[in-house]
Amino acid sequence: MDVNIYRKMDFETLKGTKDSLPKDMIRINAALDVIKEQFEKFGFRPFDTPVIEYFETLAGKYDEDAEIVAEIFRLKDRGERELGLRYDLTVPLCRFVASQKQLKKPFRRYQVGKVFRDGPVKVGRDREFVQCDGDVVGQAGVEVEAELMVLFYETYKKLGIDAVIELNNNKILRGALLQNGFAEADLQSLILSIDKLKKVGMKGVLKEIGDKGLEIKDAEKAIKILESKSFGDIRKLAKNQELIDGIDEFEKLIKLIKPYVKFRINFSMSRGLNIYTGNIWEAYEAKGKISSSIGSGGRYDKVIGDYAGSGEIVPAVGISFGLVPILACLKSGNDREGVTDLLVVPLSEDVVPVCFEVASKFRDKMNVEIYYGYKIKQSFSYAEYLGAKEVAFIGAKDVGAGKFKIKNIATGKEREESLGVRS
């Protein structure tokens, strides 16, 4: 067997997973640092759960044929336990809350971690990716939702992204349909059709609804409500109590966030009708640099109780930052290969101890790397490759003179520094 051909395959990563090179990781860490800092600015507490969970925990109330369950990476340990890799950070949060009867509430936590899905690989859809979630468990009311929206918007701003948050309330969608005589059982299917309003227009949506055997005229009346442009307009059409409640919640939220957040009201926008119980949101880059959502969330007061099997209402609300679309918005071309600010280059082995002193002194203020190439041209090329700002060549002559030069790589300018003697 030809060892090299045999080995060649081993050096690949699995499709849908990848190495993050320093250039990528510098950008990823910069974004995650901002996100984590902002979460803490708003009192969100760091939290982590295992990557490996019992399969039963992950599958939750779904049956084995559900799409999300089919995407779970399954495995067994030595004890033949049925396990899986987490596919999101919400199920582990539900498991944790369900396990902690004495949990102090509100539980305001954030979690950043890899999740895994054995699904089809597409552009922007990996099988191993990072999720960044913040949730507040045990706090009802739109006030905390408004605070989350401020956090959401502020974080994009700090990341350098001009964001706009599109909002709605699932009760409005449900209420508008219920008001027009539709049955509970048909709501999910109707909303999936209405969600295509932008893409296929009213005609297309109504045709699809008709094809499903549902009443076109009633649907048209419901959609007319959802196409209202203001709270004033929609209120005039609202009779169903759930619709009215949804409008109240939504308008209260908007009043609170108005001074802080750039937003867009969209009464026909929908998100996970079987998950979200109130206000919902989706963040976009305002200038349309990328078309996909860069973050999302909403209130989900029934998920934890359903998961726990108690059916209890456990108020919960969350936001999730989309790391991949965020990085796509931030593509700059100014990426650095390294983190080194100053590259110190001894020109011979005997001056290495002096270079250690210099590096040690400058590390108080910057990132300093020593390069043991001993050659000027090669060292300079390495400094440029890293994206270092400055380079200092130190030879025996400099040591004799008690001083050395630091060269700014971009400007070519040099400044002199003295070699302090270490006692």
Next chain:
Amino acid sequence: MDVNIYRKMDFETLKGTKDSLPKDMIRINAALDVIKEQFEKFGFRPFDTPVIEYFETLAGKYDEDAEIVAEIFRLKDRGERELGLRYDLTVPLCRFVASQKQLKKPFRRYQVGKVFRDGPVKVGRDREFVQCDGDVVGQAGVEVEAELMVLFYETYKKLGIDAVIELNNNKILRGALLQNGFAEADLQSLILSIDKLKKVGMKGVLKEIGDKGLEIKDAEKAIKILESKSFGDIRKLAKNQELIDGIDEFEKLIKLIKPYVKFRINFSMSRGLNIYTGNIWEAYEAKGKISSSIGSGGRYDKVIGDYAGSGEIVPAVGISFGLVPILACLKSGNDREGVTDLLVVPLSEDVVPVCFEVASKFRDKMNVEIYYGYKIKQSFSYAEYLGAKEVAFIGAKDVGAGKFKIKNIATGKEREESLGVRS
């Protein structure tokens, strides 16, 4: 079926894995932040590899019965590919370097990430844990090792740990045995016995060596060499070239690190004879707060070439911080449950917008959380639970007066702040 009993099991985490509560995560993040910052101070570049790799990649040159291979969590994807979860960060580094023929060297990278081992669970030994590694690939010489030792020691210092680094060179161990007539094939087994010197003493070690059918007298002579107390002493006994080379490398390293690092020379200390090819190190807490090593590493010039199947020498040297023993050293009793500095408490719903303004203003300087409990006693208890430093109760009266008070929780002292009007 009783739903609650059935569900009870689901809410557990798998043995050997655990949730990291905010209190834990605050400590973990504080330690990791220092470690990452120090790596970057020394020019180490952030890097990441997938959690899921081809099983073949992970097993590498080991056969399936090897202990480490038996501990790999194995899984398959939809395509029936044989996969596994990474059990360390070194194998993925080798895979990456082997895959990148054009990799710019030295490749100075650090990686912090979870690794997984399906082994027996003991105290301090989980099946899912974080590794923090820094390696330099493609740089020979003890100079870079010395720089790593400075980084190693400085990081412990910044963490608040009084560390001492114990060092040796695997060539010294090998050379001392070869000089006394032992065969290459017996070295590994002999060194495993010699490693017990501290625990069982010379007599015990020699007995074990005798039981293995190896020459006791020759072993005793070799151990005498390894018990030398200084470079002067060991040099007098050294005739074998590998032993002499090891002493040279080791002494050169010690000279370079002397001004920067608290260290301990131990010629009989050993670490992975089939991995490390030169200087080796193990860090300990200096006052013996905990007995286990808090970090380790060494030079391993043959591992990457062996892994790639080329047999090429690829100079490589690394350090690894032990997060669990580091956290054990840092146990303080001052742990905080939360990250909130100031808890702002509206005393009624109508003052929430004012509380948003206050929170927004103070977030420039600190972490501010709003608590919607509306009750003084309950809010104060929540602030104390979180470990918040200050609390501000804001009611309609305060809004009328245009000012409010911030109370320091520890001292009980209050200071007055004005309510700036937002335009």
